[in-house]
Amino acid sequence: MDEAERPTSQREAPRPSWARRRRRGLILAAIIAVSLALVSCAGYRVVPPDALVSPVRIYVIDYGKHASLVLPGGPMGLVEFSWGDWNYFALGNKGLGAGLEALFASQGSTMLRRDFPPIHDAAGWFADGRAERVLTLEVDADPAMRLYESLAERHRAGLETALTHPDGSVFVKDPAPYGMFNNSNHELARWLRQMGCRVSGYTIWAKFSVDPPGKVIDPPGR
Template identity: 35%
Template structure:
């Protein structure tokens, strides 16, 4: 066997191993570990809509608010062509913060449909209120950029944080979960979350 063939075979084996490891990581769920005995507990929800996940928190009026983070063109403007998708994956792009309000749990359940995975777990009411207020302030500071996306029924504003493959919607969700005193274990790239049962 020539040296060229040996080197080629070596690189093919390395690529196969890297592909196998990447496949295992992508298929392995990220585990949400909720806080133990949260103070004044309320229910938080993680909504898995495929590649992306969203967070739903109670609001002060007794309703629920869904927050989502993503790429401005791909998510907010629904420009889901190849160019926007590749740009969102490969280069830092304009981030967006999305919000949708629900009057109650019944409207929330009706709004998400049956084919979407919803996880729920208890968190501190104090931490949930603090995070919801922080996300609302973040949303309000860019209200002059607000658009409505009729496809997902969400309002979006430009966000100060860039969207990158290293900080995508699921990474931002992990930041929010940590603000709720949750831990998240495992590899996070796609929306593949599970809640650790007690």
Template identity: 35%
Template sequence: MEHQRYLLRWLGAGLCALLLTGCVGRVIPPEPHSLTEPVDIYLLDHGRHASLVLPREEGGVVRYSYGEWRWYVEGRRHLPAGAAAMLWPTAAGLGRGVYPEIDSPGQFHRLAPEGLTDIYPLQAEAVRVIALRRRLDRHFERADGEPVPSDEFGLEFVPHPRGYSAAHQSNLVVARWLRALDVEVEGSSWLSNWRVTMP
């Protein structure tokens, strides 16, 4: 018990330090003239976590989010579970929501029932968007069992092969997805504190 209290105090001190440093993830999309086939993508800020919306070739959009399995999927939001997720790798999930009828940011409140703090419209090369979407979709194709639906987030979740930890949490994963689309992310996106700078 004393060991657990020590870990929780350490975690609290670490999170306070992050808050005091005012971590900001500075997002810089590629130069417009460098894109041969630009498509619109959207970084969604939900306050404490982020998700990414990509266009579908068939029309509409698909939304992806990454998170700690117990926290996001099972709804176990007590302090020990949150501390465990930050201190060592725990089970993670990849969330996906497909919305063929949604095609504009004005409708995004329908795909994010947990709420929206900000919507950041960006552009990326179509071939990169298709490659990222296919890579993420492969997790669903290879999953054992059916995806687990979450009404709270409007997504279906499957297990993700890489565990959730302080070094691999939801916002950092979204930042990696953005980098795969040739979008630069500078600074720290740990706290879902985003600033978009046009090139």
């Protein structure tokens, strides 16, 4: 019997396409991710190093979903470094599908560098309306400089792939794998540890706190 003559009830249902199966898999992964996020909502607690020999001030900018590190250095005085998924972070594809792909099927990571002059008041950190809060703390100059040089070299290695955003952020492709359990906030926690900070806790989202003498800078008026 031809397919056209076969009763509707006996016809085989069309098999789900690869894209549909992939979408279902991502939805399932999202459910798992949300469950894990609820479990890991305590966040990262940062304890600054003590007995500093030559202190310098560093900053952690909390953007909500991700955070970045600001170190002294570069031609303008301060340098922001951050790391993330290339498609989501650098190309700006931030829909639900792109977010799930970044967490569970990332096609590559990116390193961001942005140079800017020193900021002397709280309002300056929130001028572009993106930051939710800023942590400030002191570390020794030597490990801070070593980390700066390491991150700067890592960024230079990818300059052939550079993508510059209007705010001066320069994104380059990075070889390190990105995923749910190795995202921008986990990378930032590693950077802080390299400068002698004690970092405890765990989180998928950007949720950092700092012990005294570190401080939190909130947007003016909050």
